[in-house]
Amino acid sequence: MSFRLKDVPLLSRSTIDRAEHVRLDPEALRTGWAKAKVLRVDPRGRVRVEETAVVLEPALSVAEAPGPGAVFLGVVEDAHVWAVRAPELDGVLKDLRTLGAVDDFTADLLATAYALLNWHDRAGFHGGDGTATTVSRGGWSRLTAAGDEEFPRIDPAIICLVHDGADRVLLARQHAWPATMFSLLAGFVEVGESLEHCVEREIREEVGVDVSDIHYLGSQPWPFPRSLMVGFAAVGDPAQELVFSDGEIAEAHWFTRDEVRAALHAGDWSARESGARLLVPGSISIARTIIESWAQ
Structure with a gap:
C-alpha cells in the first residue's frame, strides 16, 4: 500500500519572497531599511508574541542601519523583513515549537530566521584556514579577507514511516522522551550514501528491521539547528525481531491504524497528561504530516 502526503x-x-536580487544589492538593502520590519530572536530561539502574533518591529527602532548580525529574510508587501539575534527580550516569549498553531507566514519566517542565525552563530571563522569571516549578501553568505565565500550549511536527514503494507505502522521512542511519546525513525545521511541507502541503514541500525519498497514523500526544513528532513515510506515485516543496536531507541512497537487515528484525535505530544498509550508529534513536524497521511 502506497500513499502520498x-x-x-x-x-x-x-x-x-526571498528576493535574491536584493541580497546582491547593498544599496537596496540600506535604503530598504527605512521601512523594513525586524524579527528579534533570543539565543533560545524565542520571539516576542502579542496575543497569537509574532512581533515584527520597525527596523529604525532597532538600529539606524542593518548591522553585521542582521539577516535579510525577504520582501513582504513591498517592505524588507530582517532578523537579528537579541541577547535579551521582554514580554511574552515563545519559540516555533511552543507557539501552537501557526500560519504559513509565521512558519516560513521563523524557520528561515532560525536557520540563518544559527549558522552565523557558528560560522565566524573560515573552516579551511581559520581566518575571520564577514557577512555578505544580506546574511546569506560570509566572506574571508581573501574573498573566499561560504554559504549556510544544511545537514540532510531522512525520516521514514515503516508500515507492513496493510494496517500497522512502526513507531519508536528515544530514551529522552516520556513513555507515551512516539514518532518516526530518522537519521542523518552519511557521506558517500544515497538517501535510499540511508533509509535502509538507519532503520536496520535503530530497530533491526529490513525494509523494501522505499518511496519518497516530501521534505521540510528543520532549523534545529540546520537540518533538511527528507520524508520516505517503506515496508517492513512485523514478524522480524526488533533489535535496538545503536542505543538511540528505547522502545518501538507496531501500532494499528485505529490506534494511530485515536492518537491523532487526542492531539500531540503536548497532551502528555491525557493518559493515552500513544502520543504523536505536533503540527510543525513533517513526521505529523506523514503519520496523518498514512492514517487517512
Whole structure:
C-alpha cells in the first residue's frame, strides 16, 4: 500500500519572497531599511508574541542601519523583513515549537530566521584556514579577507514511516522522551550514501528491521539547528525481531491504524497528561504530516 502526503508540510510552505536580487544589492538593502520590519530572536530561539502574533518591529527602532548580525529574510508587501539575534527580550516569549498553531507566514519566517542565525552563530571563522569571516549578501553568505565565500550549511536527514503494507505502522521512542511519546525513525545521511541507502541503514541500525519498497514523500526544513528532513515510506515485516543496536531507541512497537487515528484525535505530544498509550508529534513536524497521511 502506497500513499502520498495529504498536505505540504508546514515548514515547507514558503510565503516570503526571498528576493535574491536584493541580497546582491547593498544599496537596496540600506535604503530598504527605512521601512523594513525586524524579527528579534533570543539565543533560545524565542520571539516576542502579542496575543497569537509574532512581533515584527520597525527596523529604525532597532538600529539606524542593518548591522553585521542582521539577516535579510525577504520582501513582504513591498517592505524588507530582517532578523537579528537579541541577547535579551521582554514580554511574552515563545519559540516555533511552543507557539501552537501557526500560519504559513509565521512558519516560513521563523524557520528561515532560525536557520540563518544559527549558522552565523557558528560560522565566524573560515573552516579551511581559520581566518575571520564577514557577512555578505544580506546574511546569506560570509566572506574571508581573501574573498573566499561560504554559504549556510544544511545537514540532510531522512525520516521514514515503516508500515507492513496493510494496517500497522512502526513507531519508536528515544530514551529522552516520556513513555507515551512516539514518532518516526530518522537519521542523518552519511557521506558517500544515497538517501535510499540511508533509509535502509538507519532503520536496520535503530530497530533491526529490513525494509523494501522505499518511496519518497516530501521534505521540510528543520532549523534545529540546520537540518533538511527528507520524508520516505517503506515496508517492513512485523514478524522480524526488533533489535535496538545503536542505543538511540528505547522502545518501538507496531501500532494499528485505529490506534494511530485515536492518537491523532487526542492531539500531540503536548497532551502528555491525557493518559493515552500513544502520543504523536505536533503540527510543525513533517513526521505529523506523514503519520496523518498514512492514517487517512
